[in-house]
Amino acid sequence: MELGAIPDSLxxxxxxLVILVAAIGLRIALKIVASRLMGRLKAQSQNGSAQASERLLSRSAxxxxxxxxTATWAIAITTIVMVLSELGVDTGALIAVTTILGAALGxxxxxxxxxxxxxxxIVFEDQFGVGDQVNLDGVTGKIEAVGLRVTQVRDAEGTLWYLRNGEILKVGNASQRGK
Known part of the structure; x- marks a missing residue:
């Protein structure tokens, strides 16, 4: 059957559908690659000192x-633009409006x-990472997640604190003793 015989809407x-499947496939592939890299890092980290290994794993996580x-957002935005383009939306104008909106939001x-x-x-200077025991501006606990915008710390009582990275002025990291 020829493509010309298939109705335009189909x-x-x-x-x-191809765009969505490709995006989902790419996301899954990236997740598998990241998982394998973390597995290799864990295997390699067992050869060094316990403290250096823990630090490497924490920073890697x-x-x-x-x-x-970042990959999830990039794939999602690219997929949305491609789907809108297929639907006939002028993506050039959309990108121009988004750029102006981005400048205003900036x-x-x-x-x-x-x-x-x-x-x-914070990430590239290795100030703290997932699993570290820290004191961040008076909040003491274990790092559960470090994002580009927010760091999550769980204190001894079980409260999860969300600290904006731009507001963190003092960092005490008990996990980096003897570094």
């Missing part, structure tokens, strides 16, 4: 979490930008 639905989140969302930039420095 062709459109098939193209959109933090970077993996941020990479995972001016209005300076604290968000501050949080994200601080989050990047």
């Amino acid at each position: 062709q459109l639905a098939l193209r959109i 933090t970077i993996a979490s941020i990479t995972n989140n 001016f209005g969302g300076q604290t968000l930008v501050k949080d994200v930039i601080s989050g990047i420095f």
